[in-house]
Amino acid sequence: MSTPKKKPPATCYMCSAAKTSVEHVPPRCLFPKAKDVPPGTNTRFQMITVPACDTHNGAKSHDDEYLMYALVIGILNNATADLQVQTKIQRAIAKNPTLARVLTAHQVPVKLEEIQTGTWRDGVALRVDAARVRKSLEQVGRALYFHLFGEKWLDDIQVHPLFLIELEGEDAPAFNANLETLRESIEELMKSEPVEGSNPDVFTYQVKRVDWPEIPCVMQLTFFEGSKVVMLFRKPSAQSAAQVPAAGQAI
Numbered sequence: 229m230s231t232p233k234k235k236p237p238a239t240c241y242m243c244s245a246a247k248t249s250v251e252h253v254p255p256r257c258l259f260p261k262a263k264d265v266p267p268g269t270n271t272r273f274q275m276i277t278v279p280a281c282d283t284h285n286g287a288k289s290h291d292d293e294y295l296m297y298a299l300v301i302g303i304l305n306n307a308t309a310d311l312q313v314q315t316k317i318q319r320a321i322a323k324n325p326t327l328a329r330v331l332t333a334h335q336v337p338v339k340l341e342e343i344q345t346g347t348w349r350d351g352v353a354l355r356v357d358a359a360r361v362r363k364s365l366e367q368v369g370r371a372l373y374f375h376l377f378g379e380k381w382l383d384d385i386q387v388h389p390l391f392l393i394e395l396e397g398e399d400a401p402a403f404n405a406n407l408e409t410l411r412e413s414i415e416e417l418m419k420s421e422p423v424e425g426s427n428p429d430v431f432t433y434q435v436k437r438v439d440w441p442e443i444p445c446v447m448q449l450t451f452f453e454g455s456k457v458v459m460l461f462r463k464p465s466a467q468s469a470a471q472v473p474a475a476g477q478a479i
């Protein structure tokens with residue numbers, strides 16, 4: 229009788245290191261805890277996980293938290309995002325008061341229009357570390373790709389957080405116009421694709437395989453129903469393409 233072949237050990241979704249844990253996709257901290265939601269509500273239902281090493285899971289917990297902060301403050305988000313601000317973020321600030329100063333250190337006054345009434349009110353935009361946010365989102369994209377297709381994406385991903393806009397500088401109008409054009413193009417591309425996600429109040433995604441010369445896969449991720457992210461998975465020949473500027477603001 230032949231001896232059954234042993235299954236090769238699982239390795240991390242991001243590298244060749246052995247699996248030491250599982251990574252939640254997106255990070256678990258984005259999903260409210262049971263104690264923070266109304267009775268009977270479950271925002272952590274059938275969460276996606278992938279094999280991970282220590283470097284690409286536990287060692288990036290601070291970046292995961294920062295991503296959560298950047299996402300929940302968007303004005304287009306739903307009540308679940310507000311709940312995270314009122315509970316998890318408030319507890320974090322109470323534990324570390326300097327966090328409030330860090331999150332609000334760079335404010336830009338803005339005028340906000342109420343869509344339903346057409347009235348305007350004063351508000352502020354908060355500058356975030358867009359490069360750090362994009363790096364965290366890129367890891368979410370790689371993990372989701374691994375979950376969906378069973379293979380690692382080791383090439384470039386262009387990450388476009390549509391909720392990060394520019395409010396200062398002479399290039400701001402062109403930057404924001406390009407983001408809007410991209411948003412419209414991806415909405416059209418994805419209009420016939422199913423919206424996936426077991427916890428839609430927190431996270432949904434759409435994925436499309438395309439036959440473009442340099443881009444075989446496009447993803448659109450949506451957090452808290454209002455913060456959208458476009459990801460373009462690029463082949464090596466396309467890696468010389470211009471990258472999105474690192475500066476960005478969330479409103």
